Amino acid sequence: MHLTRFHDAACAGCLRPVLGPLIMAPVLQHFSPPGTQVDITCVPGYTPRYGLHTSGVIICTIQGTWSPIQLACEPKTCPSIEPPINGDMYLEDNVYQSTINFTCNKGYNLHGASSVVCQENATWSASSPKCKAVTCGPAPVPDNARIEYHVHRVSGGNVEFGTMGIYKCLPPMALIGNPRAECTSSGKWTEAPVCQFVTCPLPEPIEHGHMSSKSLNNYKDTVRYGCRLPFTIDGNPYVQCLETGQWSSKPSCRAPCTVNIARGRILYNGRKFWIEDLIPNQVYHNDQVYFYCLNAASSCGYTVPSRCTNGKLRIPECFEGKVFLMGDNG
Template sequence: MFHHPLLGERTQSLSTPQKMNPTLALLLLCQLALYTSVTSKKVCGRPPVTDGIDTLGLKRVYEIGEEVTLACERGYIPGKARTARITCSASGEWTKLDLVCSPKMCPLPKPMQKPGMIDVPFKSVLNYTCDDGYVMIGANESVCLHDGTLSAPPPMCKAVSCALPQAPKHGKIVYDKKFTGSETRYGQSWTYECLPPRAPIGNERGSCLASGNVTEPPVCEEVSCSIPPTIDHGFITFAVMREAGYKEKVKYQCQEHYVLDGSEEIQCQNTGNWSTLPVCRAPCKVNINRGRIFYNAKKIWIGDLKPNRVLHGEPVVFYCLNKELKCGIPVASQCNDGTLNTPECFKEPGKMEYTLKPKSLPSEIAMCPADLTK
């Protein structure tokens, strides 16, 4: 037999063979559950902390009324208060935490500073690299420490140096800039030249490379080009008709009314070939019998274009009719080596219209708005 303090009456032990009333058993279980929930004890878990707050020594569970004093860990700076005290309240919650910890900042080396970025926070890692052609002297990494200093100063980047280049046999070296010393620096450059009548076969330009080596010099060999060729509708202005040596030049001109397309001068190259020949482009004829055109910055009746000739590359404007709006549309065409295409929209007027009503032609009436002429 046992006596439950909340029931206020005696009940038989459950081990006796006598059966308990079901209603009484249910009431007993409910009262036990109520008793357990009323007497449960509230606690606080580990305090919620933000980055930079020292968590060393914090427990997992705290009793009601326990206090904890928090501070910033090494490498962080507190805000208004240097420390903050929080309490585990009766509700099992911690009181408000006002402590804010900000990381200490390390100043960037001046060469690395940019607008809006002059320092970096605690624990940041700076990785240094040098441009191609430079070697690093010093540490390639630096860390922002807890005291606001960098673990290592920035390194120096020193230009790669190369030994002086060797001049090619039967040649010489012409440096871009004068310098003194027994070595060259990365980026310094020069030209390898061969003594006439030889030409460089290989690299004509040399420099100190990022690898610390110099560009290999060329081989100087005797080179000649064939007798200068002729061009259609053109002629050589001055040249002795013979084979030419390396870098010898020849000039061309075109016949009257032909236009030179390309360089007027060709040169014997180290391959034994001449550089690209120019071409003489033919003039064009305006292929209409009646009408008015715009040429050389003025309107001209086709009968007044004497001679009927337009040079290569020159534009000619024809006038077409917009029947719906009854306005003129200027359409340009360009002379291209003897060919000047007449726009499809151009309709040549009849002889009577051209003679008796010239003011009604598309070239003489109001021009269409610009957006309709595109």
């Protein structure tokens, strides 16, 4: 405190000044004579808000009052701080006594302070923390199985959160369970499947058909079905022994159709036929036949399609003659 005294017995002097909550003076006396100068400053954590009439001094006047305080204080500002990679931060301000809270994304752990405070010297109480990925040890590998990772493994056999792999059983084992392996946010792997022998019952025959073998019934064995002429196979001709111990869906043999008209022409497989020239008189399952029809005035012809469905072929109503539902079930 800088004190300058002017001795005058007629002067009353000044009582201790009221400085306000953000202003302080190093030394304050209960009574100061006129002319006393007192240095004032901001309390810790605050800094002068400089303006046109800022002054860090007050003076006791001969009237026994202190000169007006021309010092305004504002909180100090800490430097900006970046959120951690793979994390976030929550703050309202970066001035004195402000707090920043840090969090990490799922699968990452916080290393460092979870919160920092802006201190009176305008620095943060700690540096920004880091978010490090959760790691898992080597994935459990069941008997008779192997695992293929989607990424290269890191040194030490550990992998980061989110790393995935696929379990595969050694032939002829079947994989029972989830084939996908994943390092979770808890640092543990998802449950591993098991590998075991699986057999299927003898494959069932299909009506009007045949199959390549009846002795294959282990996991992933395949059997090929076929149909006796003139039947057509409907579905996948190959069935496979699944991990459930059941065969995949078997196909069916579908019957051809007879074009049961007395006369007329049809369009079949891109060719025009008189019905008597269609030898043999049959079209295969799922094939389409076009019939020639005339308009109401009998002045213009057009084709109408009809599809053979397992021995049934509908003759269009516009075609000459009756409408029939016909089939040849062989």
